[in-house]
Amino acid sequence: AQKVTQAQTEISVVEKEDVTLDCVYETRDTTYYLFWYKQPPSGELVFLIRRNSFDEQNEISGRYSWNFQKSTSSFNFTITASQVVDSAVYFCALRDAGNNRKLIWGLGTSLAVNP
């Protein structure tokens, strides 16, 4: 069965600290896709990144970076030099390539970046 675990329920950091949000997934499929979404206090869900299971290259986008490791079934998200605007709930999600159109969601990690 598919599962996504975000073990960190809440994280609190001070501005400019680096912070890593963990995501561990379970799937029996060899082809699958992983996603990160951001939900700021305003409530909308914002797509951040999609990664397929055949591409283990790490991705960097500005202060955001993602570390995908199939060996540990993890897809961790790091924010470098965090800012107050990064305060949000971050969701990791998994979707396999079978005939299953559902996204399997983690429970989210609430990040508070304090000035």
Next chain:
Amino acid sequence: DTAVSQTPKYLVTQMGNDKSIKCEQNLGHDTMYWYKQDSKKFLKIMFSYNNKELIINETVPNRFSPKSPDKAHLNLHINSLELGDSAVYFCASSLTGLAGGRETQYFGPGTRLLVL
């Protein structure tokens, strides 16, 4: 232009009432979804339509009925509202929704429903 829009943004109503939430996407996508997010932020898929055809129908009370007049619209009608229906309801869309898994779902701003 907003890619996925929902109306209303806020909905406060009494128990027992019937209400509808509308969703429209201008991305040219074939597949649309309804999610429910509870007070603990847990996201649960409710329904999905591909080109007006129902393709995902989770275990949802039959008081909830989706309707897709065309592939750009997916509305959610809720009969006999209950206190437990209070939540944020998100509409989303993806390009085709077909098997393959790679498609990104894009979300609307959410509708905050409060049942009193």
